[in-house]
Amino acid sequence: xxxxxxxxxxxxxxxxxxxxxxxxxxxxxxxxxxxxxxxxxxxxxxxxxxxxxxxxxxxxxxxxxxxxxxxxxxxxxxxx
Numbered sequence: 001x002x003x004x005x006x007x008x009x010x011x012x013x014x015x016x017x018x019x020x021x022x023x024x025x026x027x028x029x030x031x032x033x034x035x036x037x038x039x040x041x042x043x044x045x046x047x048x049x050x051x052x053x054x055x056x057x058x059x060x061x062x063x064x065x066x067x068x069x070x071x072x073x074x075x076x077x078x079x080x
Contacts, residue, residue, distance in 0.1 A: 014070075016075045022039050023077070038063070042056040055078070
């Protein structure tokens with residue numbers, strides 16, 4: 001995280017190497033038919049066991065436009 005106090009600007013940095021882009025049901029509110037949302041989820045490195053990375057819980061929810069930018073920037077994505 002980077003905070004610039006000159007103009008009160010907070011930036012969070014996410015990289016394709018450290019995060020997955022995920023589209024899944026938004027179960028935060030217990031709806032019967034929850035909407036689909038995009039999130040960035042941390043990767044859990046399992047390479048020492050010879051396995052693919054696992055996905056941790058969502059860190060941040062993002063819009064469809066932001067998800068498109070993440071895809072274009074090279075993030076791996078999963079649509080559930």
